[in-house]
Amino acid sequence: MKQHWVARMAGLGAMALVVLVGAGAGPASATSGTGYDGTSPATTGCATGSYVIYSRNLYIGGSGAYVGAMEVRYSPACGTNWVRVYNQSTTDGVSQKYVERRAGNGLPYAQSGVNDAGLGWSYGNQIYASGSTCIWVQGGIVTGAWTAWSPYVQIC
Secondary structure (H helix, E strand, O other): OHHHHHHHHHHHHHHHHHHHHHHOOOOOOOOOHHHHOOEOOOOOOOOOOOEEEEEEEEEOOOOOOEEEEEEEEEEOOOOEEEEEEEEOOOOOOEEEEEEEEOOEOOEOOEEEEEEEEOOEEEEOOEEEOOOOOOEEEEEEEEOOOOEEEOOOEEEO
């Protein structure tokens, strides 16, 4: 009887450990700081708890037709930023996302540019830029017939 109780308690302890380890769902602890440069905010867990720090609607140059939006997201848990683009207009549009950190304040230069096709939201890779570290960002949608770009913006 005592052996059965010990085995049951050991099993419950192992289950509790699995629950505690899996409950984190936050950033991967193996990566930090500039180790996040060029990584996915989703797979690193940095997207959890992130929020928008800048957004801009995207319009076709010349005609002024609304085709989507871009936003810059910040992860307080990871200190990272990335660009997301919403393409509501065309299946042949390529969503382009660009984020850059210039060298300074003890940080090396880093940039990430990601292009992909399709409708809806898509996001680029992240770079580390916590606190008052400045980043430069831009997002857009490009087709064979037109382009819609946000301005190239500095965010500090």
